Amino acid sequence: MFEPSSRYQGIPTTVYTLPDGRKVSHLRRRFLPQPEELAHVGVHIVAAGDRLDRIAARHYGDPEQFWRIVDANRVLWPASSTAVPGRRLRITLPAGVPGGRASDGAARP
Structure with a gap:
């Protein structure tokens, strides 16, 4: 389906x-997954005019994956995630996928 x-x-x-x-x-x-349990792979700093679909296309290669950014950042209203330039958005792997990097740069299991 x-x-x-x-x-x-x-x-x-x-x-x-x-x-x-x-x-x-x-x-x-x-x-929704717990953001702390998602494997961290990067950060996107919001710039004026940023849109979630474009951020998702840049980081995931697919604009329809914007929901992964919303899940990773505990966002209630998706548009609010890009409303303030300078906001740091976590970029993560999907729930259940191990790996990535901790926020301190150390590799995660």
């Missing part, structure tokens, strides 16, 4: 029965 790179890949569906008997299929809730 979803591309392998989608944030919804692997999320199971369920069926809800409405009071009138109609059934509605929907995705179960997607639980």
